[in-house]
Amino acid sequence: MFSVSNLCCSRGEKRLFSGVSFSLQGGEYLHLEGDNGVGKTSLLRLACGLSPLEEGEICWQGQPVSESKDEFRSNLAYLGHQLALKEDLSPLENLLSHAAVAGRQLSVSQAKAALAQLGLRGREHLPVRVLSQGQKRRTALARLVVSTAKLWILDEPFVALDPAAQNALSEVINAHLSSQGMVLLTSHQAVSLAGQGRTYRLSA
Amino acid sequence: MSAFVAIVKRDLTLALRRKNEVITSVFFFVVVAALFPLGIGPEMNTLRLVAPGILWVGALLASMLSLGRMFATDYADGTLEQMALSPNSLSWLVAAKILAHWLLSGLPLVLLAPILGLQFDLSTNALWVLTLSLLLGTPVLSLIGAVGAALTLGVRGGDVLLSLLVLPLYVPALVFGAGAVEAEISGLGASAHLSVLAALVLVAAVFSPWASAASLRIALES
């Protein structure tokens, strides 16, 4: 349902990678591996459509993404290195406004439940700026819980999480996979998720 | 809650929680309007003559000061990325950001202008036209400024570069805005000037969100 073929990327004059192809079906996840600086984040940004394609193609449901951008984007949830959190808003306000911008309906109770699921019960109304780094990450991850997107592209989602939070995140991802969702993620740690998983090693 | 409303609401909430941003813009306008007479001299006849230009340039510079912030924070914390990935059209979301910017940086100037105009002994009609010209003109400044802000996102020397890019493009709004007040003072009537300003707002409102969105996508590519 989601496939990329023959992607390449250059940083300045240096060719990072080329000829990258893979595909994902419902219920599958792909763990993108590679050394630092090899271009994993660049590949994820290409897959999202944030960076332009010099070569190759990205297809969603068999159609090139360039022809059905809105359709693709309404089924995509991206979590990059930046958390996309407003420091002066509360986690609840952040979730609600993010859902509205992404064109999704979200009720206050749903948002609160998602935050509780990631261990933020009681902190929904504090400004994000007073939360710890781990709590901020969990707030960002709460977006995934309420998302209706079928494809999740996650850049280092397990970073800065304590073991309890890592388990909570794994549960969230597993739930997504078991309802036929797809996940493309990078992680320096070993990834143990339910569902069909593959590893793709990115090298120069 | 539609995406447009959500963005306006978010930007307004954020600005009101850190009030100093709005206040510094307004304060700058007040200070500049007071500086000019100090530089020119207290002769009321001279000041009455130069008032429209001074007030308009002051509002223009105050509005320009806050342009750099339009997209910079969103770019830095990743919110802009999420907006670019939304199925909603980015031009539409950018229009929301521009509206929020105008509400925070332009509208206060419009409301303050008549009070500052009293310092220059402008007649009631002239004050009325001044307010109206700024009401029509400051959206043009926000709209054109948005394109400049988007082009210079994350670029070295950002704010000064932004001013250099945007000031030449501000000239039509300045000419017709200040010209409207002068026309009113000299008895010629400001309707022609105000109509041109209205036309500028409409054209800018159509083109600027689209050009800004294109520039933002370019900035997000790297």
Next chain:
Amino acid sequence: MIQKLFFYASPQNFYPLAGKLWPMFGLLATGLTVWGLWLGMFVAPTDFQQGEGYRIIFVHVPVSWMSMVIYLAMAFWALLGLTFNTRLSGMMTKALAPTGAIFAFLSLWTGALWGKPMWGAWWVWDARLTSELILFFLYLGHIALTSAIDDPRRADKAGGILALVGALNVPVIYFSVKWWNTLHQGASVSLTKGSNMAQVMLEAMLIMGIAFWMYAVAIALYRVRSIILVRERHTQWVAELPEVKAHMMKNPLGGAIA
């Protein structure tokens, strides 16, 4: 024909073409300049109102025309670049900008040189001169933006959007400045105050205009070759060029600076 255009859209193929063309344009420019200046300086009659000093218009007017034509050319290449995503378009825009800025500056400077003997001031806020000043600022802004962005592709695209926005604004700016000028009854620069422009004067200005155009093309083609070499310096074909090899032999450790 379209095939040929796409062939030359690649910097590798455009480089030798530009190399062959620029000397021809340079020669044309030189010839036309000599002819135009001869007409302007020696053949055109003395203006009975303005004396000999008026002759500076044979530089001032053509250079003003060209500063506007070059901006339009930049906007054209920008449109091409943004539509077809070609690298060469950005390079051409970058090659044209400095020449355009220089012409705009020359226009202002010759305008001032003309103005001082004619109406006693180094500068008047005439509609045309003021618009020219704003055009000069637009050029400076474009050069500043494209130099400030490190990534060449982003610089090209951002410069392209700026050039297009500027090109659309130039008529609006000109109109508004004209309005502003007439409203305030400012001084106006008239070329033909009182007298009819002699045929030969018009001829001389047109010839100088074309001469400056040829010069602009020649210098832009020459400049774009340097830009191509710098941008494509990591490619095989650049490394194999005789002039690059000779340069590398002289400075084995040195190389092109970005």
